[in-house]
Amino acid sequence: MQHPVVPCRSCSAARRLVPALAGAALAVANASAQEVPADFSAHEVPSGVHPRYVVDPARPTWPGAVVNYFYNPSRQPAGLSVATVLQALVNAARKWEDVCNVRFQYRGTSTAEPALDTVFSTVDRVNVVGWRLLSGNQSGYAGYVAWWWQGAGMVDADMVLNTAYGAQLSRNPRELEALATHEMGHMLAIEHSDKQQSVMFANPYNNFAFQTTLRGDDAAACASLYGSAPHAPANRIFNWAEQTFTQFVGPAGQSSQNLDGYHYRYYPGTASYLAEKDGMLLYLPADGPLIPLGGVQDTLPAASAAGF
Ligand SMILES: [Zn+2]
Missing domain, CATH: 3.30.1120 (Arylsulfatase, C-terminal domain)
Known part of the structure; x- marks a missing residue:
């Protein structure tokens, strides 16, 4: 049976680089409801509502539970080597593979550009991680992912790393790894969680030290799509x-x-x-x-x- 090719809904999500002080600011806000800092808003969840992970409502999954991806080193910050970036990506991928039955398969370098466009005609069905200076309302984010799905299957997911944060990420590649961990969650069609204690939370984003380790909510999100890892x-x-x-x-x-x-x-x-x-x-x-x-x-x- 043939299925017509139709433009998929484009769903993109992003993370913003957050100063390490954000956690401390939150603690202050919790201590005094009147002292809410300007860079986020805090809201109490109504009783009876349980914060939890959020996945793309269509629940698309990668065929064979494998995410093939390439790396485009164009515009890679001078302070980083290809080997360092690839190690960060592999480490981030393994964190997801440790908790759910999905596999990220690195396929090599590529000259294909990661596309964040919202028009289907530019979707090349090649998953690429690459660097670019994000502009406009994306400029505040250290990384950005756009994914496309068709029917029950994912067809494309690209990750742009913002060169504006290249110097910071070069100084500490473990921050790049933490950033990639969050962004790879998006490549799995996981949206921002409603649970603060998760890597996929974004209101506000947890800092990179937090995002170093997946939480139970992240594991549950991925397992809801692919099942738990052994x-x-x-x-x-x-x-x-x-x-x-x-x-x-x-x-x-x-x-x-x-x-x-x-x-x-x-x-x-x-x-x-x-x-x-x-x-x-x-x-x-x-x-x-x-x-x-x-x-x-x-x-x-x-x-x-x-x-x-
Ligand atoms: Zn995000």
Whole structure:
């Protein structure tokens, strides 16, 4: 059966670079309702309403649960190398792959330009991450994604990284990784969450340190489209641990690997490991020995209650 090609609805979303002080400003606002700073507005959710993730209402998914993408290094900031940018993209992708059954597949560099246009005629069905100076009402954003879907399937998602923020992102590639984590959520057709404790929240955006680690709401959004990853419960516990028990595992934002039946993360700052094997959690400190932490299913409620 043939389906006519029709212009898809264009849905774009964006993130704005937020000063690290935004979190502190929010704390002030919470302390005193009269002192709401000008760069955001705070609203109490009505009782009985549960904030939660938001996905594209059409719930489109990538065929085969694979997001193929290219990188266009044109206009890449001088302070960054292609290898550094690609590592940031791969790391960001792995965070989503750790919690849901989707895979980002890097296909190489490309001269194709990422398109944020809202006309279907320019859609090339090639997913590209690239750099450009964002202008107009997009100028305040460090990154911007436009995605297109047709029927139940995603057909194109492009990410523009704003060269205006190139110097800042060059100084700290981990901020680029955090930015890419949020933007790749959009490439999965996840919109901005209504839950503040999520990477996909945008009112206001959480800072890059926060966006280093996915939260439970983000995992639930992706899992609603692709199902949970096989090791999602362990990874959500790892996410919780690396943001909470920073004296034991750090820095936050590592992604998981597999070896000999172990699903694990290595934390270079503390030279320690978190691992799962056969449903049991293990911790290996720098000076050993291996410490059992309990069962994944027994521990997940604590991580979930903490927002992971
Ligand atoms: Zn966004």
